[in-house]
Amino acid sequence: MSGKRTVAIGFIGATLDRVGKGANRWNKWRPSIGLCQQADLLIDRLELIHGTDARDLSLAERIRADIQQISPETEVRLQPMHLRNPWDFEEVYGALHDFTSGYAFDTEHEDYLVHITTGTHVAQICWFLLTEARYLPARLVQTSPARRRDPEQQATGTHALIDLDLSRYDRIATRFQRERLQGLAFLKSGIATRNAAFNRSIEQIERVAVRSRAPMLLVGPTGAGKSFLARRVYELKRARHQVQGRFVEVNCATLRGDGAMSALFGHSKGAFTGAQTAREGLLRAADGGMLFLDEIGELGLDEQAMLLKAIEEKRFFPLGSDKEVASDFQLIAGTHRDLRGRVVEGLFREDLYARINLWTFELPGLAGRREDIEPNLDFELERHAREQGRLVRFNLEARRRYLAFAGSAEAAWQGNFRELSASVTRMATLADSGRIDEAQVEEEIARLRRSWGQGAAPDELAALLGEAAERLDLFDRLQLQAVIGVCRQADSLSDAGRRLFGVSRQAKAKANDADRLRKYLARFGLDWAGLRAQD
Structure with missing residues (x-):
């Protein structure tokens, strides 16, 4: 073993450890006692699992007292465990699994052994399965009485670190x-x-x-x-x-x-x-x-x-x-x-x-997993609630609108799940009274479109132009959407003009990008200042 403390875990021997109360008990081999008597194996702590009736508790107390006599450096912790049928695989495995799940293993400072000599054969098999699956960060130890007839050695017995090769059981496999x-x-x-x-x-x-x-x-x-x-x-x-x-x-x-x-x-x-x-x-x-x-x-x-x-x-x-x-x-x-x-x-x-x-x-990006947007949306809202201590939800129409946009081909999701998380965080932060409404969703959709370099959406054109938007040809509608998108990304009217007329301006003796753009917007009753105010 290493320089760490050694901790053993095992059942009390309901038969082998129960050899009476008189002085003669010291001449008989008792596995739980013998484990703590090994000259080359110091047990710093023994987790002794026992039944819950009065007879089992009395035996456990007696074993603890005897270990204190022969190995005072060993701490014995009694661990009561109620088993209605110790030969039922599912019950025993479930009880031991719950025990190991709740145990505070400290592998940095302690080494662990599972004592498989005591307990029913079912318990021994379950110990093996849990240890092999690494629910227990432990090795298996087996104790046995000495072969020779030396009375002292016979009471102490021997130990061995072992490995088992046992079959699986269908009922346990379901667990x-x-x-x-x-x-x-x-x-x-x-x-x-x-x-x-x-x-x-x-x-x-x-x-x-x-x-x-x-x-x-x-x-x-x-x-x-x-x-x-x-x-x-x-x-x-x-x-x-x-x-x-x-x-x-x-x-x-x-x-x-x-x-x-x-x-x-x-x-x-x-x-x-x-x-x-x-x-x-x-x-x-x-x-x-x-x-x-x-x-x-x-x-x-x-x-x-x-x-x-x-x-x-x-x-x-x-x-x-x-x-x-x-x-x-x-x-x-x-x-x-x-x-x-x-x-x-x-x-x-x-x-x-x-x-x-x-x-x-x-790992596909978010655009390749659009069916996962809705569950991730709920996850992000729950995470925001945990981190901020404030529960936020969508109203019904706002949720439908956001999911319809997020799951459409129009949503590029260039930043993938990270971008979805940021989008939800923005809406949740700005939501009043813990409720995200349609206006906030439309604002967030517009923000996402701008970040992806997309132009104005059809519903945004309606907001800008009113009923005149319905009278636009598809050609004019698409062109105007693209122009508005560029304007909202540009630093100035001249900058937007240079971007839009970058090729044709080369053929002109005098560049008039800003004027050309101003006249184009005026055809639809729009101007640079108005578009920037909407941003």
Whole structure:
């Protein structure tokens, strides 16, 4: 065992530990007592699970008192557990699962053993299943009476750390399925996503996350949720005790030159000008945890070579140092680029691409998952309520209008889910009396259109022109929408004119962009000042 405290968890032996109250009990092997008598295994704490009737409690108190006599350094905590039928797999597994879920494991300071000698065979099997699935961050220990007839050794017995190979049970498998569904919901933050391709990807990510330590590659446009999903994978693995260290995130597009090397791999003192002290680096900070390298395609070739060594060997040289350091981290990489294409161009190492490409998952942008806009809309409102302590909702017509626009081909969603989150935050912040109305929705739609470089919408033309908008030909309507869109993005009337007449003005001896635009707007009863006032 390590220098950590050793904690054992196990049932009291309803038969083997119950050998009477007289002095002769010390000559008999009792597994719970014997576990705490092993010369080469100090048990700092024993979590002793026992029944809830008076006879079981009396036995548990007697065992605790006896352990205090032979191993005063061992703390014994009594853990009552009511089991109507200790031979019922579903009941026993459920009780033990609830126990482990509520137990405050401290793997940084404690090592855990599960004592499988005591309890029914059903309990032993359930202990194995929970430990193998990492609900318990523990090893299994078995105690047994000594073979030789030395009275002292016979009472103490022996112990062994063991592994079991037992069959699965159908009734327990259904509980595993429920746990897996909970894992899927966790990765999706409880959002009832409807996009079939995305849901299939999440199902595969959940399997890989709990079964593999291999790198994962998340591919998708900016704002598609790569960073958010990477953190959820980390939290899922941490809940299963598969990682103990930190979640470290870095956007590789922000790293350049020696700064990239130093940020990732650390540096020794004096490694370069300005290196007044040594630096640990992000890879070492992620030791025992998870490293998320977003936009990994932006890394330079030198950094890629060092990263490959760190992934494969768990060791690397900090910048300016001749001494290797170790870091055992799990990697998730993200990119919006075609890494295979960058390999062909010589901009990305083929060996690194092969190493991180074992598990590649495509995350579509919001425009490719329009059926998921509504559940994400509800999620964003709930998040705003949690963060701001203020519940905001749409009125019925406002919600219908926003969803109709958000789900239409007209909505570009260039910033993907990040942009949807910002849109909801704006409306929720401006909402009076906790209610988003149609006027706010129309204002937000106009704001989104402008940010995407779109012109005025048909309903905006009606607001500007009144009934005259209905008498416009489609040609004039579309042209006017585009002109208004440019005007609202420009800094001045002249700037808008230069943008609109950038080609034809070259053939003129004297540019008159502002005048041409002014006359065009006047045809519809509009002017620059009026349009800017509407912005």
